[in-house]
Amino acid sequence: MNNRINDFIVRFANVNGTGSASANFLFAKTVFRMGIPVTPKNIFPSNIQGLPTWYEVRVSEKGYLGRREGIDLLVCVNPQSMAKDVLSVNEGGYFIFDSTKKLNPEYRREGIHYLGIPMMEMANAAFDDPRKRQLLKNIIYVGALAKLLAMDESIIRQLIEEQFEGKKSLIEANFKALSLGIDYVEKHYEYPLSFKLEKRELLGEKILVDGNTACGLGAVYGGATVMAWYPITPSTSVAEAYENFCKQFRKTEGGENNFAIVQAEDELAAMGMVIGANWNGARAFTATSGPGVSLMSEFLGLAYFAEVPAVLIDVQRAGPSTGMPTRTQQSDLLAAAFASHGDTKHILLLPATPKECFEMTAESFDLAEQLQTPVILLTDLDLGMNDHVSEPFEWDVKRKYKRGKVLTAEELEGIGKFGRYLDSDGDGIPYRTYPGTHPTKGAFFTRGTSKDEYAAYTEDGAAYKRNMDRLTRKWETVKKLVPKAEISISSKPEAIGLLFFGTSTFSSEEAKDLLNEEGIAVDSIRIRAFPFGKEVVDFVESHATIFVVEQNRDAQMRKMLIMEMDCLPKKLVPVLNYDGMPITADAICQQIVQYLNPKRLSNHELSKTAV
Amino acid sequence: MNNRINDFIVRFANVNGTGSASANFLFAKTVFRMGIPVTPKNIFPSNIQGLPTWYEVRVSEKGYLGRREGIDLLVCVNPQSMAKDVLSVNEGGYFIFDSTKKLNPEYRREGIHYLGIPMMEMANAAFDDPRKRQLLKNIIYVGALAKLLAMDESIIRQLIEEQFEGKKSLIEANFKALSLGIDYVEKHYEYPLSFKLEKRELLGEKILVDGNTACGLGAVYGGATVMAWYPITPSTSVAEAYENFCKQFRKTEGGENNFAIVQAEDELAAMGMVIGANWNGARAFTATSGPGVSLMSEFLGLAYFAEVPAVLIDVQRAGPSTGMPTRTQQSDLLAAAFASHGDTKHILLLPATPKECFEMTAESFDLAEQLQTPVILLTDLDLGMNDHVSEPFEWDVKRKYKRGKVLTAEELEGIGKFGRYLDSDGDGIPYRTYPGTHPTKGAFFTRGTSKDEYAAYTEDGAAYKRNMDRLTRKWETVKKLVPKAEISISSKPEAIGLLFFGTSTFSSEEAKDLLNEEGIAVDSIRIRAFPFGKEVVDFVESHATIFVVEQNRDAQMRKMLIMEMDCLPKKLVPVLNYDGMPITADAICQQIVQYLNPKRLSNHELSKTAV
Amino acid sequence: MSYLKPLFSHPKLPKNKLGYTLKEYEGSLSTLCAGCGHDSISAAIVRACFELSIEPHLVAKISGIGCSSKTPTYFLGNSHGFNSVHGRMPSVATGANMANRDLVYFGVSGDGDSASIGMGQFVHVIRRNLNMVYVVMNNGCYGLTKGQDSATADQGSKNKSGSINPFQAIDLASMAIELGASFVAQSFSGDKQQLIPLLKAAIKHPGFAFLNVISPCVTFNNNPGSTKSYDYVREHIDATSAKDLVPGKNEIKIKYEAGMSTQVEMHDGSEIQLNKLALDWDPEDRNSAVNALQKARAKDEILTGLLYANTDWNDLHRTLKTTKTPLNQLKENELCPGIKVLNQVNASFR
Amino acid sequence: MSYLKPLFSHPKLPKNKLGYTLKEYEGSLSTLCAGCGHDSISAAIVRACFELSIEPHLVAKISGIGCSSKTPTYFLGNSHGFNSVHGRMPSVATGANMANRDLVYFGVSGDGDSASIGMGQFVHVIRRNLNMVYVVMNNGCYGLTKGQDSATADQGSKNKSGSINPFQAIDLASMAIELGASFVAQSFSGDKQQLIPLLKAAIKHPGFAFLNVISPCVTFNNNPGSTKSYDYVREHIDATSAKDLVPGKNEIKIKYEAGMSTQVEMHDGSEIQLNKLALDWDPEDRNSAVNALQKARAKDEILTGLLYANTDWNDLHRTLKTTKTPLNQLKENELCPGIKVLNQVNASFR
Numbered sequence A, B: 001m002n003n004r005i006n007d008f009i010v011r012f013a014n015v016n017g018t019g020s021a022s023a024n025f026l027f028a029k030t031v032f033r034m035g036i037p038v039t040p041k042n043i044f045p046s047n048i049q050g051l052p053t054w055y056e057v058r059v060s061e062k063g064y065l066g067r068r069e070g071i072d073l074l075v076c077v078n079p080q081s082m083a084k085d086v087l088s089v090n091e092g093g094y095f096i097f098d099s100t101k102k103l104n105p106e107y108r109r110e111g112i113h114y115l116g117i118p119m120m121e122m123a124n125a126a127f128d129d130p131r132k133r134q135l136l137k138n139i140i141y142v143g144a145l146a147k148l149l150a151m152d153e154s155i156i157r158q159l160i161e162e163q164f165e166g167k168k169s170l171i172e173a174n175f176k177a178l179s180l181g182i183d184y185v186e187k188h189y190e191y192p193l194s195f196k197l198e199k200r201e202l203l204g205e206k207i208l209v210d211g212n213t214a215c216g217l218g219a220v221y222g223g224a225t226v227m228a229w230y231p232i233t234p235s236t237s238v239a240e241a242y243e244n245f246c247k248q249f250r251k252t253e254g255g256e257n258n259f260a261i262v263q264a265e266d267e268l269a270a271m272g273m274v275i276g277a278n279w280n281g282a283r284a285f286t287a288t289s290g291p292g293v294s295l296m297s298e299f300l301g302l303a304y305f306a307e308v309p310a311v312l313i314d315v316q317r318a319g320p321s322t323g324m325p326t327r328t329q330q331s332d333l334l335a336a337a338f339a340s341h342g343d344t345k346h347i348l349l350l351p352a353t354p355k356e357c358f359e360m361t362a363e364s365f366d367l368a369e370q371l372q373t374p375v376i377l378l379t380d381l382d383l384g385m386n387d388h389v390s391e392p393f394e395w396d397v398k399r400k401y402k403r404g405k406v407l408t409a410e411e412l413e414g415i416g417k418f419g420r421y422l423d424s425d426g427d428g429i430p431y432r433t434y435p436g437t438h439p440t441k442g443a444f445f446t447r448g449t450s451k452d453e454y455a456a457y458t459e460d461g462a463a464y465k466r467n468m469d470r471l472t473r474k475w476e477t478v479k480k481l482v483p484k485a486e487i488s489i490s491s492k493p494e495a496i497g498l499l500f501f502g503t504s505t506f507s508s509e510e511a512k513d514l515l516n517e518e519g520i521a522v523d524s525i526r527i528r529a530f531p532f533g534k535e536v537v538d539f540v541e542s543h544a545t546i547f548v549v550e551q552n553r554d555a556q557m558r559k560m561l562i563m564e565m566d567c568l569p570k571k572l573v574p575v576l577n578y579d580g581m582p583i584t585a586d587a588i589c590q591q592i593v594q595y596l597n598p599k600r601l602s603n604h605e606l607s608k609t610a611v
Numbered sequence C, D: 001m002s003y004l005k006p007l008f009s010h011p012k013l014p015k016n017k018l019g020y021t022l023k024e025y026e027g028s029l030s031t032l033c034a035g036c037g038h039d040s041i042s043a044a045i046v047r048a049c050f051e052l053s054i055e056p057h058l059v060a061k062i063s064g065i066g067c068s069s070k071t072p073t074y075f076l077g078n079s080h081g082f083n084s085v086h087g088r089m090p091s092v093a094t095g096a097n098m099a100n101r102d103l104v105y106f107g108v109s110g111d112g113d114s115a116s117i118g119m120g121q122f123v124h125v126i127r128r129n130l131n132m133v134y135v136v137m138n139n140g141c142y143g144l145t146k147g148q149d150s151a152t153a154d155q156g157s158k159n160k161s162g163s164i165n166p167f168q169a170i171d172l173a174s175m176a177i178e179l180g181a182s183f184v185a186q187s188f189s190g191d192k193q194q195l196i197p198l199l200k201a202a203i204k205h206p207g208f209a210f211l212n213v214i215s216p217c218v219t220f221n222n223n224p225g226s227t228k229s230y231d232y233v234r235e236h237i238d239a240t241s242a243k244d245l246v247p248g249k250n251e252i253k254i255k256y257e258a259g260m261s262t263q264v265e266m267h268d269g270s271e272i273q274l275n276k277l278a279l280d281w282d283p284e285d286r287n288s289a290v291n292a293l294q295k296a297r298a299k300d301e302i303l304t305g306l307l308y309a310n311t312d313w314n315d316l317h318r319t320l321k322t323t324k325t326p327l328n329q330l331k332e333n334e335l336c337p338g339i340k341v342l343n344q345v346n347a348s349f350r
């Protein structure tokens, strides 16, 4: 292992429920504050206490923010998972453990370095309160890492001070624990290690935040006033973030709430509330994960056909069914796009970064209201619950909400007979009114049954068909309004196409570099919405082979691409990862190289799944 | 209009809730008993009483059983719809009305014949009881038709006797009403008309029955013992038929039930019960329509992933949402095939006739148990609720239920460690056990979360992936077991392909003849299941242009074909009908001819929608 | 099919405080069966709103699916209506109410819609004390799907297909009180003397007002009873199993005094016993309401009147401390925290 | 992650009538938080089945989703189990029971699982009087999703995130009685002297047996109370908002006599008041059960014991008149009417 600056992976192995999250985050945040790109991933079980949990931090001078296989340093404070953890360390890597108890000789292996630190012993000696000991043990290993990896200790101290602001005794205790770790390494080990940190200014204005927080903030900025939700991992923190931001930024002077949040009795009810509120002119949304989407499917069909705006944030997790509730996947594409029976289809937005979570959530309200239909934001556990380095949130001061075609009382006065489902503008989008607008004009009946242009119930086949055809016309308008794909062209005519979206983006971008290094030219397209705009069709048409990267088994994005366009399916080659862990650049390259040259053995090894 | 024997369309226009159904059916059944192919379609509103309802009967010597546009004779006893009804009659056709009141002159139009019959007046004079009058008025027009169309009166009388068996006064009253109609025509009009009936022996052993009855019977023969359901049009009569047949054929000698039917509180519960019963070793099923499928989607995902058999009969109606509950469509393909979030997919069976409803329902239990996964039978309102001429039901006396891989106590004794999700046979299908089989072996935990081969909960990505890949292997096995497509090859190399399924079959077959008459050679394939077998792939590959006929807006079957195979999407040309009325041969031809020769004006007129 | 009735302005029709006649409160022509109890309830709603001088367009009508759920089309034609999906009216009403606290909310549902598929939402809208009028048009059966037993069908009653209902009936009023509904009343569709005042009280109640209205289904009424008068039709149906025959019948109207009990003959000749709460009934005593309902149940009686009311409990807006301005009327500057705040937020993530 | 415990056969362990020791009734090692009330209930189920000498493999365990719903993995390892989807255990249990009437059915659910998303199915499984034991492990919160209030959370209680629950609690036992459940009992997870006999009675009850068991959540208990003893941890959580910290605590065990009342200190120092029904309590009087529950509620007490039982009502199999042979054991010749009948059927359609 050569000397590497700012390019390695640290993994923490803890027991869940022991409060390790804040210590581990302290480590990652310090790297961030040192101006170095960092990507933490929390790998946690679907229970509350007592099972193994991991926290993996990739440090990358080059700014690669995707996951990578191979652990350079493992801090293991969980005897339960130690046997496996030891094996997961790279050749030449480091294994830090609590040496209060002697290490079981079975856990010794050749080729890695063992650094024992008597964390529990030190904590016991330093702190009286047993609960304190458990928490501060974690800070001791942060101290040890500070020394071993040449972290900026003043930043660590500052972060502790910020976190425990005003709580002097907590700050002191943490400082003390930190020093214990630092001192122990100073006394017993050589430091820094062969890989280490060095301060940089690579991050500029960037922030470190998770996608769910960004969605919650986006909903506040997007003008959502009503949220209805039902708890489900990994979407719960969207609701929590929205509530927190609302409490900060959405109070009247008298302390009243300019928002209403209802914890519904289930997902069906949550979506019903969202539809009711939107029908009544408030921007409303919900957040859920796969099982919730399945349950909302009847209501989504209603909103499509009755043309009521609705915003749904689906933080995807590994399916099918309850699946792996604490693992990530991009596997709800088909279910979301075609939720509900009959000829139904829905708009999908596909953010890739916290900044996009913020922006697209805000934009989803504009789209839903302009198009009078549900908009589903598909994020996932990786994006939603892990912290990501992201461009800062931006908001154009001149931006105005686009509330769509809503008639006021005055406008109603001006027109003749109001036709709720008349296509007056030829774009398939009719005009609506809010309840209570006008004493005698503009009232109409909203329903999931067939109706004519004037919202009157009808079973007339011709009227039904006219309405369905108008909805098709509206769908064409949708294609023009949804976010465009992001395209990058290498100007090499023989370039392969790489198509990706959402959390496959970081690793795909890294894979591009790796492929370029191997002499393979790559044009890329990042899809940001369904239905696809013309730019997507053009990209697909202009490339002979397009690798479609996605994190599900059934190549769902590929299916949606081929069913929407007339291209030869063969040219869309699936590149898949669906073990619940975020996809890696290596895995992408491996599959592409294999396809391009099945006989040549790539020098990238097959990804091993880590947990 | 030339003299036509056994080739015309009669339509009845009634008010719903007035008991016209039995009179109209009497007419259709008489044609059937005369040995002539007949196709009745009931076009009814989504309410209970007082709105227009139509009953359309196509008589076709050639045996065309699809719907056709153009009404030759209209019996109108509904003033509400009369204005429209008059317009719907073919040039030269006949319009029969109740002349008790004078016909509004507005309803007079050139080119059709008006035959007034004072039905109400005659009924009032002949019968005292006002309720009787209303019912028997309908029989009067049957009598009139008997004369006008040269029906076999003895058959009508026999049918009345059969229906009211043992109820002498009812029989006499009906006979009397019948004679009133016959006599009136004899006295006042020339008969028979230019088109009329003539006895034939074209039907052999065929039966006249609706698809829902056939499904109910199929479930009894297929060995279903548990049914859970929730009322919804047009699927309710599946439950009713199953119950009726069970009461006849599934009682123990002591009068106890060898079945259990539960009217559930909703569709979610219905599917939960089906899954619970199947898990516990009983064949169980439910029937619903679109909205129910949407609501069942979470449970369907559970059954897919936990690998529990389940049978669901979806009698499709016009969507989206509540849509047109009493109109037909084939629009739940995508929703059913991909019901639920995550990488989920389901088997679809696509019956086209009552006989197939019977057979496929019975077979669905074999498939569900062999493959340990949900099987969804997609029929529709047209097939389910309308009577169809069908081959008789058949049952191979040697047939044994295929209960799939279920281990007995003895077998469990013989094997080592039981692995519920082990792929011992390489076909992706593991072995299961019923609860209670063995005191110490074979118990396992069924769950919607990820598990290893031994049914133990796991969050290990590798184990999860192994399981998902086994499910993919199982899906390959599915393709070999589901019903094969029916293919007919014209031996002309330039033949176009015509692909259809379900209730688009009759009209597609007729369209083939029409196209042949125009000199267009046609090879055809009738899809009977999803996923598609190799024969479907071969058919698509071996044809340059394939017209995909379906009754939905979004060309859902076409989408499924192109996403499952590597063919060029362009060669699959959609032929669609989605106004809620059964598709006609004319509509199919029209679209095909238009496509093949856009400039030439076809001599088939554009279908007008009828109601 | 829905017909719009011509809106004559009859100069002699009485006007309410807003200057509206009853006509302004009517809706489209009903497509329900002639004599259906639901139509009587619609008429009572029209009357109640007229008498209270409610601005029709400041009412929102929300329903599920069923014959009962169709009725919002047949009253208050100047109000927005939402015929949502089966059993989910409460959630749609909750969302709508959150968006605009200033409208009057009518939720209309059936016994199938509320007591079966919608049971969960029924329970939880009560628990939230949403400010709305929730009317169940209770006919003990699924009218629109042709007469299956609902969960409120009486145990032992015979349905259209002849089978006896073996299950205990769910008593929605009693359940609502148990669950802490703040206003619970019961009535009969044909008793407009009682129904109209109850509807008015429900509209005025500042919280969740539940009205369980017994509403006979002309066509599929499921009480065991004399079939004498319908011999021919019944025999015909038995023989042909044609379910499209609806024997036309008249609306059932009744009138009886508070504190009295009356027997009502249903369309098929069977009878139900109604018992009107005495004038001195104290609707603020939850325990006695529970006990009275239990006693009535034991006697096979249906207690009618305002069973329970409590105006102390917070409705959902008060619970959630939402601002007085309807949320759907907040201005962009009240909604969007702006760029300065955003910069602070960004800073907090560095 | 699930661990299989080694099954030592300890020669000295007491055996039941079937010759099994307690070990044969145990399940996998629990992965719940140390001290979780749910584990005490699992232990009581193990004990009750052992004492009744039930064949473990003739039990089916069905649950929804939640910490509580995980417990079937932790008892009766020789029984088949089905961890279905959130809130839908009752329907899966109903189907399973229809398929084989001869097993003992344990349905395990949580307060989130039953009182929110599962409310509709809860009501309807009661109405059908399905022969099963239905245990709600009631902790007033959503454990597995980290401590949100459930619909049984006490009004006014403070949850983990510090907000006060403003909604009335749903009283599942009282609701069950109102809905006509044929067996309703209430207990406390730590009171095994009471819980085990109640479980045994529930298993023996020929119909729907509902057991509402108060089961404190160590981690997210949501009672307002002294936080004195947990200063450091609380402050830490407040400051870091790290929700992954679970302060290890011990199982709460209690013991008190029938007819007595006891105060139980919860994990966070708050207290609840339990009141055990007197020995002479008549569990067959529905009215007095309703009244007693109402009185207890007014006093903020939780009444424990067998509140109500009625063995006269038909369970669903008796209602549906299903044959005595489990339906899943019928032979092909009993199921398939055969070719002769089919020919008749065909003839009837000509």
Ligand SMILES: Cc1ncc(C[n+]2csc(CCOP(=O)(O)OP(=O)(O)O)c2C)c(N)n1
Pocket (backbone or CB within 6 Å): B230, B231, B232, B233, B267, B291, B292, B295, B322, C065, C066, C067, C068, C069, C086, C109, C110, C111, C112, C113, C114, C137, C139, C141, C142, C143, C144, C145, C150
């Ligand atoms: C999800 C769903 N399931 C089933 C139906 C079919 N359906 C329509 S109305 C109805 C029952 C209505 O009964 P109720 O609410 O009592 O109304 P009523 O017609 O008796 O007034 C049912 C089951 C549906 N529309 N949607």
Ligand SMILES: Cc1ncc(C[n+]2csc(CCOP(=O)(O)OP(=O)(O)O)c2C)c(N)n1
Pocket (backbone or CB within 6 Å): A230, A231, A232, A233, A267, A291, A292, A295, A322, D065, D066, D067, D068, D069, D086, D109, D110, D111, D112, D113, D114, D137, D139, D141, D142, D143, D144, D145, D150
């Ligand atoms: C459809 C669906 N929605 C939400 C969830 C997320 N979820 C898992 S457990 C749970 C709540 C469990 O609460 P409770 O039943 O009280 O069990 P406890 O953990 O408190 O024992 C929720 C909401 C889910 N699994 N499925």
Ligand code: SF4
Pocket (backbone or CB within 6 Å): B048, B049, C031, C032, C033, C035, C036, C037, C038, C067, C068, C139, C143, C144, C216, C217, C218, C219, C220
């Ligand atoms: S079927 Fe019954 S509930 Fe429906 S409209 Fe007719 S009478 Fe009324």
Ligand code: SF4
Pocket (backbone or CB within 6 Å): A048, A049, D031, D032, D033, D035, D036, D037, D038, D067, D068, D139, D143, D144, D216, D217, D218, D219, D220
């Ligand atoms: S979170 Fe609460 S309910 Fe869940 S296991 Fe822990 S203590 Fe038990």
Ligand SMILES: [Mg+2]
Pocket (backbone or CB within 6 Å): C066, C068, C110, C111, C112, C137, C138, C139, C140, C141, C142, C143, C150
């Ligand atoms: Mg009803």
Ligand SMILES: [Mg+2]
Pocket (backbone or CB within 6 Å): D066, D068, D110, D111, D112, D137, D138, D139, D140, D141, D142, D143, D150
């Ligand atoms: Mg709970």
